[in-house]
Amino acid sequence: MTAGQAGGPELPVDLDRFGVDITRPHPARRYDYLLGGKDNFAADRASADELAATFPHIRTAALENRRFLIRAVRWLARAGVRQFLDVGTGYPTAPNVHEAARAIAADSRVLYVDNDPVVVAHARALLTSPEPDAIGYLRADLRDPAAILDSPQARATLDFEQPIGLLLVAVLHFLDDVDDPYAVVTASSNGYQPAASSSCPTSRSTRCPRTRPATSPPSPGQVPGTERSAPGPATRSHSSSAAWT
Numbered sequence: 554m555t556a557g558q559a560g561g562p563e564l565p566v567d568l569d570r571f572g573v574d575i576t577r578p579h580p581a582r583r584y585d586y587l588l589g590g591k592d593n594f595a596a597d598r599a600s601a602d603e604l605a606a607t608f609p610h611i612r613t614a615a616l617e618n619r620r621f622l623i624r625a626v627r628w629l630a631r632a633g634v635r636q637f638l639d640v641g642t643g644y645p646t647a648p649n650v651h652e653a654a655r656a657i658a659a660d661s662r663v664l665y666v667d668n669d670p671v672v673v674a675h676a677r678a679l680l681t682s683p684e685p686d687a688i689g690y691l692r693a694d695l696r697d698p699a700a701i702l703d704s705p706q707a708r709a710t711l712d713f714e715q716p717i718g719l720l721l722v723a724v725l726h727f728l729d730d731v732d733d734p735y736a737v738v739t740a741s742s743n744g745y746q747p748a749a750s751s752s753c754p755t756s757r758s759t760r761c762p763r764t765r766p767a768t769s770p771p772s773p774g775q776v777p778g779t780e781r782s783a784p785g786p787a788t789r790s791h792s793s794s795a796a797w798t
């Protein structure tokens with residue numbers, strides 16, 4: 554089966570080859586739906602609609618989150634940052650990180666990282682650059698920063714002697730406390746000069762009661778696709794989220 558056959562993504566991504574189960578909601582595709590994108594399936598839309606019923610502002614939050622990301626990239630680019638490490642990239646949308654950065658500095662370089670194989674396949678197909686390695690793609694897990702920083706893709710795209718803008722936007726809420734997200738963020742900045750770290754957990758426990766606290770197991774009535782194996786969002790308090798910013 555290809556993504557196009559299922560009425561979602563238009564690229565001929567071979568979902569069977571990637572082992573993608575379109576009957577289960579996925580965070581990247583659910584977010585794409587919330588942003589008004591086409592790279593999503595019925596299970597993603599149903600899960601997003603269910604979240605929206607509980608959390609009516611979620612579409613606005615998704616759009617504002619994306620605007621925040623682009624503002625952060627522009628701010629860094631205007632400050633002279635020419636390299637970005639974007640972990641938890643999500644599906645291509647408009648504008649993408651490299652487009653926002655390159656509108657300010659044409660020589661900007663970006664490594665896109667996501668643990669979802671379909672996201673990475675779409676990024677590779679759509680987020681292109683005439684210069685070899687100026688835009689890189691890597692399928693890797695945020696919870697293994699060394700696998701990202703030591704990868705041939707990172708070494709080809711990024712100059713670790715120069716500042717790098719580390720973008721961890723709307724992704725840290727997919728980490729549980731057992732993943733030690735604070736250590737993950739620290740390790741993700743190791744071995745180079747981080748220009749800035751932008752982390753924006755979108756799930757706050759006071760606003761989204763049907764997602765689960767980061768320290769608790771999934772609850773029986775949980776919105777489908779927010780269970781850990783998906784993985785889904787974990788909520789954190791404002792004070793613990795503030796520790797990242």
Ligand SMILES: C[S@@+](CC[C@H](N)C(=O)[O-])C[C@H]1O[C@@H](n2cnc3c(N)ncnc32)[C@H](O)[C@@H]1O
Binds near residue numbers: 584622
């Ligand atoms: C809500 S989207 C955010 C996309 C983009 N950063 C933004 O803010 O517009 C979260 C993305 O993080 C990815 N993701 C979730 N857990 C991850 C992990 N452990 N390692 C890498 N990527 C992850 C998902 O596949 C999805 O594409």
